[in-house]
Amino acid sequence: MTSLRRFLTRLLNSATRRARDERLREEIEEHIALQTEENLRAGLSPIEARRQAMLKFGGVEAMKQDYRAERGLPLIEHLLQDLRFALRLWRKSPSFTAVAVVTLAMAIGANAVVFGVLNALILRPLNVPQPESLYEVKRADTKYPFQSYPDYLDLCDRNRSFDALIANNFAPVGLYTGGNPSRAWVYEVSGNYFDALGIQSYVGRFFHSSDDHGPNSAPYIVLTHAYWHTRFQDDHRVVGRTVQVNKYPFTIVGVAPPEFQGTVLFFAPDFFVPLVNAEQIEGSSFFNARANRWVFMTIGHLRAGVTPEQAVADLNSIGAYLEKTYPKEDGKTSFSLARPGLIGDVLGPPMRAFLAALMLLAALILLAACANLGSLFAARAADRSKEVALRLALGAGRGRILRQLFTEAMLISLLGGAVGLWGSVVVLRGLAVWQPFSQFPLHVALNPDANVYGVALLLTIASGFLFGAVPVRQVLHTNPYEIVKSGTITRVGRRITVRDALIAAQIAICAVLVTSSMVAVRGLFRSLHGNFGFDPGNVMLLETELNMAGYGSDAIPAMQRRMVDAMHTIQGVKVVGVIDDPPLGTGAGRTLIFTDQTTDLRPGNAAAAPFIYIISPEYFDAASTALQEGRAFTWHDDKNAPRVAVVNRLFARKLFGSEGNAIGGYFKRRDGTRVQVVGVVEDGKYHDLTEDPSPAMFLPMLQSPSSDTWLVVRSNRDPQQLAPAMRDTLHALDAGLPVVIQTWNQAMNVVQFPPRMATISLGVLGVMGAMLSITGIFGMAAYSVSKRLRELGIRIALGAQRKEVLQAALGRAFKLLAFGSAAGLLLGILASRVLASIVYQATPRDPLVLAGVVVAMALLGLLATWIPAQRALSVDPAILLREE
Amino acid sequence: MVLKTLDVLGPQHGYGIARRIEQISGDVLAVNQGTLYPVLLKLEQEGVIASEWGASENNRRARFYRLTREGRKQLQVETQDWEQTAAIIARFFEVKAEDLT
Numbered sequence: 001m002t003s004l005r006r007f008l009t010r011l012l013n014s015a016t017r018r019a020r021d022e023r024l025r026e027e028i029e030e031h032i033a034l035q036t037e038e039n040l041r042a043g044l045s046p047i048e049a050r051r052q053a054m055l056k057f058g059g060v061e062a063m064k065q066d067y068r069a070e071r072g073l074p075l076i077e078h079l080l081q082d083l084r085f086a087l088r089l090w091r092k093s094p095s096f097t098a099v100a101v102v103t104l105a106m107a108i109g110a111n112a113v114v115f116g117v118l119n120a121l122i123l124r125p126l127n128v129p130q131p132e133s134l135y136e137v138k139r140a141d142t143k144y145p146f147q148s149y150p151d152y153l154d155l156c157d158r159n160r161s162f163d164a165l166i167a168n169n170f171a172p173v174g175l176y177t178g179g180n181p182s183r184a185w186v187y188e189v190s191g192n193y194f195d196a197l198g199i200q201s202y203v204g205r206f207f208h209s210s211d212d213h214g215p216n217s218a219p220y221i222v223l224t225h226a227y228w229h230t231r232f233q234d235d236h237r238v239v240g241r242t243v244q245v246n247k248y249p250f251t252i253v254g255v256a257p258p259e260f261q262g263t264v265l266f267f268a269p270d271f272f273v274p275l276v277n278a279e280q281i282e283g284s285s286f287f288n289a290r291a292n293r294w295v296f297m298t299i300g301h302l303r304a305g306v307t308p309e310q311a312v313a314d315l316n317s318i319g320a321y322l323e324k325t326y327p328k329e330d331g332k333t334s335f336s337l338a339r340p341g342l343i344g345d346v347l348g349p350p351m352r353a354f355l356a357a358l359m360l361l362a363a364l365i366l367l368a369a370c371a372n373l374g375s376l377f378a379a380r381a382a383d384r385s386k387e388v389a390l391r392l393a394l395g396a397g398r399g400r401i402l403r404q405l406f407t408e409a410m411l412i413s414l415l416g417g418a419v420g421l422w423g424s425v426v427v428l429r430g431l432a433v434w435q436p437f438s439q440f441p442l443h444v445a446l447n448p449d450a451n452v453y454g455v456a457l458l459l460t461i462a463s464g465f466l467f468g469a470v471p472v473r474q475v476l477h478t479n480p481y482e483i484v485k486s487g488t489i490t491r492v493g494r495r496i497t498v499r500d501a502l503i504a505a506q507i508a509i510c511a512v513l514v515t516s517s518m519v520a521v522r523g524l525f526r527s528l529h530g531n532f533g534f535d536p537g538n539v540m541l542l543e544t545e546l547n548m549a550g551y552g553s554d555a556i557p558a559m560q561r562r563m564v565d566a567m568h569t570i571q572g573v574k575v576v577g578v579i580d581d582p583p584l585g586t587g588a589g590r591t592l593i594f595t596d597q598t599t600d601l602r603p604g605n606a607a608a609a610p611f612i613y614i615i616s617p618e619y620f621d622a623a624s625t626a627l628q629e630g631r632a633f634t635w636h637d638d639k640n641a642p643r644v645a646v647v648n649r650l651f652a653r654k655l656f657g658s659e660g661n662a663i664g665g666y667f668k669r670r671d672g673t674r675v676q677v678v679g680v681v682e683d684g685k686y687h688d689l690t691e692d693p694s695p696a697m698f699l700p701m702l703q704s705p706s707s708d709t710w711l712v713v714r715s716n717r718d719p720q721q722l723a724p725a726m727r728d729t730l731h732a733l734d735a736g737l738p739v740v741i742q743t744w745n746q747a748m749n750v751v752q753f754p755p756r757m758a759t760i761s762l763g764v765l766g767v768m769g770a771m772l773s774i775t776g777i778f779g780m781a782a783y784s785v786s787k788r789l790r791e792l793g794i795r796i797a798l799g800a801q802r803k804e805v806l807q808a809a810l811g812r813a814f815k816l817l818a819f820g821s822a823a824g825l826l827l828g829i830l831a832s833r834v835l836a837s838i839v840y841q842a843t844p845r846d847p848l849v850l851a852g853v854v855v856a857m858a859l860l861g862l863l864a865t866w867i868p869a870q871r872a873l874s875v876d877p878a879i880l881l882r883e884e
Numbered sequence: 885m886v887l888k889t890l891d892v893l894g895p896q897h898g899y900g901i902a903r904r905i906e907q908i909s910g911d912v913l914a915v916n917q918g919t920l921y922p923v924l925l926k927l928e929q930e931g932v933i934a935s936e937w938g939a940s941e942n943n944r945r946a947r948f949y950r951l952t953r954e955g956r957k958q959l960q961v962e963t964q965d966w967e968q969t970a971a972i973i974a975r976f977f978e979v980k981a982e983d984l985t
Contacts, residue, residue: 023947024921026945026947027898027921027946027947028918028921030897030898030899030944030945030946030947031897031898031899031902031917033944034897034899034946035899035917038903056916056917057916057917057918058916058917058918058919067921067922067925
């Protein structure tokens with residue numbers, strides 16, 4: 001009770017300090033006056049009387065300190081004092097503060113971003129009830145989780161380990177609700193999907209196992225909350241509405257809750273449909289084909305009390321049964337379990353390794369930043385050694401002085417952490433809505449949660465202590481007597497210290513990153529003007545999937561022909577070609593081919609695995625792919641004509657020895673069909689920009705129809721202007737056919753994604769490295785200047801020129817910079833070989849790159865040493881020497 | 885000691901208390917008089933003494949400390965405690981070796 005009252009009074013007193021100080025002063029005065037009178041009465045002289053009184057009273061200042069400590073809350077008061085002092089110091093040296101805060105903000109921000117991603121993808125489980133017992137069932141001999149539908153049914157019926165097993169697939173569909181048809185991504189799921197996961201509907205209802213009565217029996221749609229919001233504007237009346245999916249009527253029955261976005265972490269669908277309707281969704285279905293593993297994922301909750309090992313044993317006994325009963329289709333069958341969120345073994349381990357490496361890198365960046373800030377702080381502590389010595393001499397405790405230094409460090413650290421966290425939240429939000437590939441619904445819920453904030457705070461405090469601790473030894477060893485007497489003791493080290501090595505290493509790494517990012521940028525520019533075996537300039541691509549508008553395989557060729565003819569009616573269109581999937585797109589397929597003499601068509605006997613494209617007669621003209629020998633296709637190369645193909649030069653040389661020999665030659669496909677080569681075209685790039693030359697073959701679309709239809713429209717003016725006309729023309733042809741229109745260059749963004757990402761991440765890392773180097777050099781230069789200020793003053797007094805002063809002050813920093821840059825440049829040139837596998841034609845043997853690196857590093861050095869150099873040059877020997 | 889002094893003498897200023905403690909202890913406890921003030925402050929904040937401005941013997945402004953009701957209670961408690969402690973310790977000194985056998 002009394003202690004509480006005392007605390008409250010003290011708290012109050014902290015606020016009303018002034019008045020109380022006055023009271024104490026009066027009391028002391030009165031006390032001493034009374035004692036003096038007493039002494040006078042005892043017969044002492046007035047002066048002696050007062051002296052004795054003072055002596056008897058004891059040290060006034062120390063007592064005041066005690067008094068204040070007793071009265072207020074010293075801890076908080078000291079903290080406030082320290083904070084005020086730190087803020088005053090900041091105002092005195094804003095550049096130091098800015099450098100420190102920016103460095104910390106970037107380092108802590110980088111850590112928070114990486115941790116945010118790590119948290120969302122690895123630490124946080126799927127957003128379903130009891131995610132810890134949810135497992136994916138996959139065949140043990142592959143990392144992919146595919147199963148055939150009959151196998152899935154057998155697994156469902158025969159296992160005793162899972163509460164329920166659910167199956168799902170992904171597919172793109174065309175959705176037509178009247179107005180503009182659009183493409184959407186769906187999860188095809190087994191009827192028990194929502195019930196087995198324990199998800200409750202947000203609006204309306206879900207579909208259940210009981211809705212499932214065989215193929216195409218359950219035309220129901222459950223929307224995701226996000227799609228309901230963007231496409232249907234949160235309209236509750238949407239439940240019960242019938243819409244067209246691939247031209248088949250489906251009824252919307254409900255909406256999933258906002259936090260549920262499917263069972264793969266980064267693949268957010270637009271809606272869910274029953275798997276039994278797969279034929280309508282995908283255009284084909286294999287419900288009875290045991291050998292066709294097309295069901296993407298099989299997952300389920302383990303029963304209570306069943307361990308994963310028991311479940312695997314149970315599944316393997318089913319495997320043994322399948323193996324025995326269906327030796328031809330299933331073959332050797334054993335199962336294993338994996339976590340579903342990152343599709344088990346497909347993405348889990350590489351993602352984990354990648355993020356762990358990134359986290360390590362971020363931690364190293366933070367550590368290096370702390371080391372640099374530590375040396376900056378040491379420089380400041382050296383600057384202030386006189387002040388510290390004076391305070392020590394006046395009786396301040398070393399603990400108190402250290403606390404002040406730590407308060408300052410912590411304040412900077414907290415500010416940097418706050419800025420960094422804010423930046424990282426912005427970056428994470430940006431990443432969360434970022435869609436690198438417009439055609440895939442890649443989306444990760446990267447919402448920073450308490451974990452992220454906690455880690456950021458922890459890192460902030462830890463780094464504050466780390467760099468705040470660097471000058472501690474310096475302070476503890478301060479000898480106030482020596483320093484007050486003779487000024488700062490200057491001992492200039494000539495040795496190469498650990499700190500020097502660290503800074504040189506940072507500069508070297510920075511130079512490596514700068515070199516590689518410049519190489520990458522140059523490569524990226526070059527790749528925009530490379531030779532791909534086609535010319536994407538002035539070409540518009542219209543991507544359609546005829547299956548989405550309900551065209552069966554018989555109707556497809558006629559429709560494609562109508563589309564081509566319709567495009568020709570647009571003013572400005574020169575040539576129109578059709579291809580099933582353009583080269584350097586997303587779906588480069590390969591197929592096995594055999595020489596004509598091969599009779600045993602086993603995969604091992606294949607002569608080549610060329611890329612396969614299905615094209616219309618005018619495709620080569622539309623794509624500007626040069627025909628080297630023979631002829632292109634005509635509209636007469638149809639079902640009734642002999643099978644023909646056009647191949648690229650590499651294919652021709654590989655199978656027939658030379659391009660000339662190829663014309664008229666035959667090869668066999670896997671099903672035994674003999675195909676005659678009628679033409680040879682130039683080689684090109686098919687899968688990605690850095691691939692080795694590959695064989696490719698082109699087949700006429702009338703002989704192997706494909707529902708995937710990309711119109712390649714070459715025009716003689718800016719193709720962007722023609723886009724609306726193209727859309728209208730297609731719409732007039734079939735209002736329910738979804739189409740994506742983009743330039744060929746835009747479509748190639750997908751293949752340029754890896755080099756772009758490499759360039760961006762190298763750039764980001766380069767900026768980080770530059771920042772570290774700058775603070776490192778800045779800290780070292782500032783330290784050496786402030787340590788040698790007196791020496792520099794004497795040099796100037798003795799008539800040294802600016803150049804000589806700079807050399808004395810910063811020679812070492814420049815030496816480190818030159819050495820580190822040279823080493824980094826060399827390493828960067830070596831590293832570019834690795835880069836060449838990601839970025840098209842990345843080569844460091846490029847004068848522009850070399851010059852760029854040198855200029856960048858020089859700029860960096862200039863920036864870092866600018867302030868210390870200014871300080872060294874502005875030394876006024878008169879003031880300095882008088883001061884000492 | 886401060887409480888007892890105030891109990892005996894009634895309201896007193898700081899100097900008076902210091903002098904009194906010195907006198908009673910026979911100048912054995914002649915510590916720095918300044919250390920008295922933090923103690924007074926602590927007691928005041930605990931609410932066992934109160935203080936107000938008044939005029940000293942020679943008509944100067946001085947701060948007078950007096951015991952509060954709570955202070956009297958506390959003094960009683962502490963007196964009892966002390967007497968008990970003193971009695972126990974005294975008994976330890978009285979005990980001789982043969983008494984324990």
